[in-house]
Amino acid sequence: MHQEHHKKLGQLLTAAFFVCGVMPIGLMALVSLPSSRQIALLALAAVGICAASFWLSRFFVARFTATDQDAIKLDEQMAHVEKMASIGSLAAGITHDINNPLQMILSHVGWMHELLGDEDPAQVKNLEEYKNACIGIRHHVNRASKITHRLLGFARKTDGEQTSVQVNELVEETRSFLEKKALYNNIEFVLQLEPGLPATMTEGNRLQQVVLNLMDNALDAVAQDGKVCISTSRDDRQIRIDIIDSGPGIPAQMLTTIWNPFFTTKKKGEGTGLGLAISRSIVQSLGGALTAQNRSDGTGAIFTVKIPINTVAITSTIETGQENGTI
Amino acid sequence: MARYSVLIVDDEEDFREITTKQLIRRDVNCESAPDGDSALKMINVQHYDVVLLDVKMPGKDGIETLREIKRIAPMTEVIMLTGHATVESGINGIKYGAFDYLMKPMDMEPLMEKLDAAYERKRIQQEKIESAQSKNNLARPTKG
Numbered sequence: 001m002h003q004e005h006h007k008k009l010g011q012l013l014t015a016a017f018f019v020c021g022v023m024p025i026g027l028m029a030l031v032s033l034p035s036s037r038q039i040a041l042l043a044l045a046a047v048g049i050c051a052a053s054f055w056l057s058r059f060f061v062a063r064f065t066a067t068d069q070d071a072i073k074l075d076e077q078m079a080h081v082e083k084m085a086s087i088g089s090l091a092a093g094i095t096h097d098i099n100n101p102l103q104m105i106l107s108h109v110g111w112m113h114e115l116l117g118d119e120d121p122a123q124v125k126n127l128e129e130y131k132n133a134c135i136g137i138r139h140h141v142n143r144a145s146k147i148t149h150r151l152l153g154f155a156r157k158t159d160g161e162q163t164s165v166q167v168n169e170l171v172e173e174t175r176s177f178l179e180k181k182a183l184y185n186n187i188e189f190v191l192q193l194e195p196g197l198p199a200t201m202t203e204g205n206r207l208q209q210v211v212l213n214l215m216d217n218a219l220d221a222v223a224q225d226g227k228v229c230i231s232t233s234r235d236d237r238q239i240r241i242d243i244i245d246s247g248p249g250i251p252a253q254m255l256t257t258i259w260n261p262f263f264t265t266k267k268k269g270e271g272t273g274l275g276l277a278i279s280r281s282i283v284q285s286l287g288g289a290l291t292a293q294n295r296s297d298g299t300g301a302i303f304t305v306k307i308p309i310n311t312v313a314i315t316s317t318i319e320t321g322q323e324n325g326t327i
Numbered sequence: 328m329a330r331y332s333v334l335i336v337d338d339e340e341d342f343r344e345i346t347t348k349q350l351i352r353r354d355v356n357c358e359s360a361p362d363g364d365s366a367l368k369m370i371n372v373q374h375y376d377v378v379l380l381d382v383k384m385p386g387k388d389g390i391e392t393l394r395e396i397k398r399i400a401p402m403t404e405v406i407m408l409t410g411h412a413t414v415e416s417g418i419n420g421i422k423y424g425a426f427d428y429l430m431k432p433m434d435m436e437p438l439m440e441k442l443d444a445a446y447e448r449k450r451i452q453q454e455k456i457e458s459a460q461s462k463n464n465l466a467r468p469t470k471g
């Protein structure tokens with residue numbers, strides 16, 4: 001639809017430029033009854049004007065198309081943010097109602113497990129089986145609760161308070177959360193933080209959740225023995241965080257699907273597939289962008305977060321998610 | 328003698344009942360209340376070291392109850408419980424003086440760790456105050 005629109009616009013523009021250019025020449029020719037040399041010159045000018053008007057209209061149409069495509073892309077991003085936010089408010093609404101019964105299951109089974117410890121193994125034939133069943137129930141309840149808690153990450157916080165955030169400090173702190181996991185798997189964190197990065201007004205907690213998700217994914221991708229590098233940098237408008245790992249990279253056909261909610265390649269019960277979907281919706285709601293690519297030498301993946309440098313708090317353009325039950 | 332005392336405030340009867348049994352087994356004195364108002368009545372007449380307080384209850388909500396508790400028994404430590412894992416509800420509670428928060432569902436071990444830590448802080452705080460008071464008392468006769 002847009003394409004056609006632009007084609008017509010192009011034709012119109014060409015005609016307009018052409019008429020504007022050729023008309024005066026034609027008039028001049030009529031008024032001054034020129035010599036053959038002048039006619040040749042005028043013809044040359046006419047050809048020049050033809051070319052110029054064609055080129056000019058092409059230029060304008062290209063400009064329009066580009067801004068239009070940007071607009072479409074922005075629309076799509078907004079639609080994505082909206083979608084995620086509505087998942088969030090739905091989740092916020094039901095999470096309380098699900099987590100309470102889950103708590104009751106955990107409490108009951110915990111109590112049962114405790115009391116089984118008092119039993120005499122000689123008297124209770126299947127004691128070990130009972131105990132194992134208790135452990136199993138606990139495990140699966142925890143699995144379910146991981147999903148409900150993850151889903152809440154989508155909930156748009158209406159009181160999303162923006163504070164002055166030092167990205168380098170945020171990265172360092174986030175690293176400390178994952179230090180144990182890295183050490184345990186012999187993975188080295190390499191931090192390349194640009195000194196003197198300016199503070200930016202943003203939602204620190206949510207940004208940290210993003211960095212945490214990406215670093216956690218990077219550790220999972222590397223699995224054992226390798227490196228995860230986090231670098232920060234800036235240009236005049238944005239701060240950029242790159243999380244680069246030495247894992248296997250992302251298969252080309254998965255480069256778009258990884259962003260879908262519930263897409264995961266991890267073992268059942270280990271990944272919810274919500275990390276990247278949540279992260280992207282958070283970064284977008286903070287006015288930034290989150291992208292993924294593979295390293296050019298094929299030795300791992302790069303996830304890039306870009307957020308604007310805000311000197312004052314910005315009010316979010318869209319406010320959805322009625323945030324039930326938050327205090 | 329029990330190690331310390333806990334008051335559980337939660338509208339889920341099963342939760343109150345089982346958690347009370349579990350705490351008593353771990354040598355912690357434990358009572359419970361189904362809502363904020365009855366909890367406040369109990370705190371008015373009796374001392375508790377730690378209160379385990381559900382954020383979302385019918386009637387007086389968790390934060391309101393927390394502020395009241397901190398007003399009438401400022402030394403009592405409060406741990407917020409939420410079935411609703413928004414970070415804010417926890418942080419909000421901490422702003423108003425809660426010791427920490429826990430998300431439901433949780434196992435007994437993390438709950439026990441938090442309760443012990445909360446009581447530990449309360450004990451140290453109380454010791455400080457007591458030693459300051461006794462110094463004060465010692466200082467007074469020489470002054471007067």
Ligand SMILES: Nc1ncnc2c1ncn2[C@@H]1O[C@H](COP(=O)(O)OP(=O)(O)OP(=O)(O)O)[C@@H](O)[C@H]1O
Pocket residue numbers: 150213217218221245247248249250258263264265266270271272273274275276277301
């Ligand atoms: N650094 C990476 N390298 C290679 N693949 C990755 C990387 N990060 C993410 N992926 C792929 O994207 C998928 C989706 O990631 P996402 O964070 O959304 O969910 P998850 O990590 O599987 O689950 P959860 O975040 O709940 O633990 C992963 O299962 C993995 O296949």
Ligand SMILES: [Mg+2]
Pocket residue numbers: 213216217271275276
């Ligand atoms: Mg993940």
